[in-house]
Amino acid sequence: xxxxxxxxxxxxxxxxxxxxxxxxxxxxxxxxxxxxxxxxxxxxxxxxxxxxxxxxxxxxxxxxxxxxxxxxxxxxxxxxxxxxxxxxxxxxxxxxxxxxxxxxxxxxxxxxxxxxxxxxxxxxxxxxxxxxxxxxxxxxxxxxxxxxxxxxxxxxxxxxxxxxxxxxxxxxxxxxxxxxxxxxxxxxxxxxxxxxxxxxxxxxxxxxxxxxxxxxxxxxxxxxxxxxxxxxxxxxxxxxxxxxxxxxxxxxxxxxxxxxxxxxxxxx
Numbered sequence: 001x002x003x004x005x006x007x008x009x010x011x012x013x014x015x016x017x018x019x020x021x022x023x024x025x026x027x028x029x030x031x032x033x034x035x036x037x038x039x040x041x042x043x044x045x046x047x048x049x050x051x052x053x054x055x056x057x058x059x060x061x062x063x064x065x066x067x068x069x070x071x072x073x074x075x076x077x078x079x080x081x082x083x084x085x086x087x088x089x090x091x092x093x094x095x096x097x098x099x100x101x102x103x104x105x106x107x108x109x110x111x112x113x114x115x116x117x118x119x120x121x122x123x124x125x126x127x128x129x130x131x132x133x134x135x136x137x138x139x140x141x142x143x144x145x146x147x148x149x150x151x152x153x154x155x156x157x158x159x160x161x162x163x164x165x166x167x168x169x170x171x172x173x174x175x176x177x178x179x180x181x182x183x184x185x186x187x188x189x190x191x192x193x194x195x196x197x198x199x200x201x202x203x204x205x206x207x208x209x210x211x212x213x214x215x216x217x218x219x220x221x222x223x224x225x226x227x228x229x230x231x232x233x234x235x236x237x238x239x240x241x242x243x244x245x246x247x248x249x250x251x252x253x254x255x256x257x258x259x260x261x262x263x264x265x266x267x268x
Contacts, residue, residue, distance in 0.1 A: 163225060
């Protein structure tokens with residue numbers, strides 16, 4: 001009887017170890033696939049500015065172009081714009097590396113959340129309305145002032161709104177609302193986009209992860225924006241969560257404390 005019990009225990013240990021190994025391999029494979037997708041997508045994104053700079057440089061070497069000031073300015077401007085685009089891509093990656101090593105600090109100051117939202121919406125509204133959609137504001141928080149890093153808070157909200165616009169259909173309907181709680185403010189961004197499955201929701205804040213949409217390049221991005229946003233929300237003592245249903249859109253909820261709670265590791 002004792003040997004039988006030991007045999008059962010031993011078998012259970014073997015099954016558990018095997019299952020754990022399989023799950024670890026699956027997770028490793030998924031991470032490898034996400035990294036591969038990131039590299040492929042980054043390569044795809046870099047190809048356009050590199051090609052544009054190459055073509056513009058070639059045109060500037062032609063005597064007939066050099067003798068035309070208007071054309072010189074046109075191609076020089078193109079090179080400048082595409083160079084800035086590549087710099088932005090590189091800074092995106094470097095920022096993630098800095099976040100992983102905690103090599104950044106919050107420059108804290110008083111921030112008016114409603115004013116920040118108004119500024120952001122002004123830039124996104126043109127993009128959304130050009131697609132036949134709309135952005136609706138419902139700033140109902142009684143208290144909109146908090147202590148935080150305005151640049152990083154803007155980055156958080158920009159990533160969330162950008163995600164709502166990119167993953168929405170032909171006519172995006174985005175609603176941004178705020179509400180007060182006892183110790184902080186909630187900023188809620190809802191959309192009528194493609195939504196997510198339960199398994200996709202679990203991965204959405206992972207580095208390099210992007211919700212599958214068929215063609216990997218039809219929606220721009222690197223799988224870094226929401227990862228960065230959640231890291232920065234936590235650094236502010238807050239949180240970034242999501243609720244979503246496939247085919248019925250997503251709702252991101254950003255909570256930020258007014259100033260009572262901060263992660264001291266990130267404060268300058």
